[in-house]
Amino acid sequence: MNNITKNHIKDKLFSATGIFSTLIGLILLAVFIGDIIVEGAGRINWDFITGLPSRKAEKAGIYTAMIGTVWVLVLTTIISFPIGVSAGIYLEEYAKKGRLSRLLEVNISNLAGVPSIIYGLLGLEIFVRILGFGNSLLAGSMTLSLLILPIIIVATRESIKAVPQSIRDASFAMGATKWQTIQYQVLPASFGGILTGIILALSRAVGEAAPLIVVGALAYVPFVPSSPMSEFSVLPIQIFNWISRPQHEFLVNAAAAIIILLIITFIMNGIAMYLRSRWQKKIKW
Secondary structure, eight states: OOHHHHHHHHHHHHHHHHHHHHHHHHHHHHHHHHHHHHHHGGGOSHHHHHOOOOSSGGGOOOHHHHHHHHHHHHHHHHHHHHHHHHHHHIIIIISOOSHHHHHHHHHHHHHTTSOHHHHHHHHIIIIIIISOOOSSHHHHHHHHHHHHHHHHHHHHHHHHHTSOHHHHHHHHHTTOOHHHHIIIIIHHHHHHHHHHHHHHHHHHHHTOOHHHHHHTOOSOOOSOOOSTTSOOOOHHHHHHHHHTSSSHHHHHHHHHHHHHHHHHHHHHHHHHHHHHHHHHHHOOO
């Protein structure tokens, strides 16, 4: 048996193993989601969505946690979007390619894989203690912005990198400056990929509990946040709080809240896929 045949057999085995592992993962995920739906779907109603937290499971709702989640997502987007996209543009279009640039690229890619609890500890020290924001929405949002910034920067760079060099050359040939080329040619052509990366990064942020617990988000908040300096809770923390209760009714509440959180995540991912598909059809090179 020659080396080509052996390599072909190895490739087949690796491919079969990968497919089998994927199928097992999908089956386990389907069983898990199905169990949650069976357990919590019956609890979802208008009173559950608009109800305030309560120590009685049958009266407890997710309204304050859901509004806190919306606040956190909006503030995180406002903070991370301009910083992440600007950093990606600078690193890809302006930064000189050298040892320092390569070092920055490697470190940014590595930061995307750092455990979220580390960002929580960083946010606790900088935003809560040094800057004095306390356990506010602003502190939590800035912590989550640190968490997703590497993802946005990488997505921005990859989207800009995918724009053909011929588009830039044609713009320069028409007398446009570098910034005019970026503003009117590169960014419109790459915006679909950038927006997809931002939405997927926010999808990760919406499910995070650990960094927000570290910065002081509360498990029980009987009021709706009214400003960026308000105390807050979010759906993942509310779910964590209910799961820790011994009563079965709170577990049912947690399952219902998980369904709501899954719906929000699926909607955000669906929007990202739709925008990417639409932009790819609109921009043809």
